[in-house]
Amino acid sequence: MTVIDIPGSKSVTARALFLAAAADGTTTLVRPLASDDTEGFAEGLTALGYEVERTPHTWRVQGRPAGPAAATADVHCRDGATTARFLPTLAAAGHGDFRFDASAQMRRRPLGPLTGALRALGVDLRHEEAEGHHPLRIAAAGIKGGDLTLDAGQSSQYLTALLMLGPLTAEGLRITVTDLVSEPYVEITLAMMRAFGAGPTRDGRVFTVPPTGYRATTYAVEPDASTSSYFFAAAALTGREVTVPGLGTGALQGDLAFADVLRRMGADVDIAADRTTVRGTGRLRGLTVNMRDISDTMPTLAAIAPFADGPVRIEDVANTRVKECDRLDACAENLRRLGITVHTGPDWIEIHPGTPRPAEIATHGDHRIVMSFAVTGLRTPGAPGITFDDPGCVRKTFPAFHEVFAAFRDDAR
Structure with a gap:
């Protein structure tokens, strides 16, 4: 059995940083993720005037319930979607003039449903270039609150940002959601707010948030x-056994349900209170699966799909087209480079069995494309069978991925 110590959750770390900054008192985050995304979030908080002290295993944040200490700030959000969506929302509850910009990749990603909702709440917000995209300026003067209607069909992060804003408003928020994707991420948000x-x-689709503030x-x-999905998939693919400690039945993150997809494909899966173990059985069955709620793991499944004994069809993943790249098309493009037969539609991909041939993977700067196709490389002929045009983009969420994955791969030899 191989035990893999997976870094902290990006989603949980980003939410915790927002909540800690908004709370009354000093919050200590234990084992937060240290990566380009989360460090960019912490630096954004610092630019806004929050005190953030980082050590290798704990981060301490001095909360400011009244909002940013800085009267003006120019914040660069890098590639981070949570940074680019959460920080403007946090700043809007305070007082001051704030500008937010991001990388070219993040500038392409949509922001409109969130900024439209902030405007509906009376926030003085202006997109400097393309409407609904970064860069943007906010003249913050606090937020009264009230009723909102929100379409979160592209990203649950729009709803998460507004939910976390609610306790900082004068009267609270009542949000009616017309469409919602990646719903388990909203449950993470609600649990962490509590x-x-x-x-x-x-x-149902109505969320009520009273103006309670937060406690450190x-x-x-x-x-x-x-991140665990890559190692679970590797175990299922190679017949090995992998255990991830600290991720079990009480986990907040819905993406742990990827282990159940592997179970349906034939892997042995044991989810205990404090760990999850996946063991390959030497067989992967084809299947049809709806991954709307766990769409970040769609590339992981796509990457091992050629090794199944029948077609793998992944449905209801239209939102993967507006991630760091169009992940649905990126997976199809790279599988075809590997000689695999693939069919796609607006919100689905179907992958047929085949033996991958050596190829360079076009990453499109997307960390999840790299980490997913690294798993494909475990059973791709040649040395090396899989290479990447931008292997370093894993720094977004897991800077040490290649070293950890190489140790896993070499341990099997």
Whole structure:
């Protein structure tokens, strides 16, 4: 059995940084993820005037319930979608003039449903170039609150940002959601808000958030379930056994459900209270699966699909087209480079069995494309069978991925 220590969750770390900055008192985050995305978030907080002290295993954040200490700030959000969507929302609840920009990749990603909602709440917000995209300016003067209607069909992060904003408003928020993708991520948000002293409630697609503010706390960040998917998939593909400690039945992250997809394909899966273990059985069955709620793991499944004994069809993943890249097309393009037969539609991909041939993977600067196709490389002939045009983009969420994965691969030899 191989035990893999997975870095902290990106999603949980980003939410914890927002909540800690908004809380009354000093919050200690235990084992947060240290990566380009989360470090960019922490640096954004610093630019806004929050005090953030980082050590290798804990980050301490001095909260400011009244909002940013800086009267003006120019914040660069790098490639981070959570940074680019959460920080402007946090700043809008304070007072001052703030500008936000991001990388070319992040500038292409949509922001409009969130900024439209902020404008509906009375926020003075202006997109400097393309409407609904970074860069943007906010003249913040606090937020009264009220009723909102939101389309979160492209990204659940729009809803998460507004939910976390609710306790900082004068009167609270009542949000009616017309469409919602990646719903388990919203449950992460609600659970974490409660851990920081807020009291959000949910009735179907209506979310009510009273103006309670937040309390500082000590918060342990669980391992990243999306990152774990690459090692679980590797176990299922190679017949090995992999255990990830700290990620079990009480985990917040919905992406742990990827282990159940592997179970349906024939792997042995054991999810205990404090760990998850996946063991390959020497067989992967084809299947049809709806991955709307766990779409970040769609590339992981696509990458091992050629080794199944029948077609693998992944459905309801239209939102993967507006991630770091169009992940649905990127997976199809790279599988075809490997000589695999692939069919796609607006929100689905179907992958047929085949033996991959050596090829260079076009990463499109997307960390998940690299980490997923690294798993394909475990059973691709040649030395090396799989190469990448930008292997370093894994720094976004897992800077040490290649070293950790190489140790896993070499341990099997």
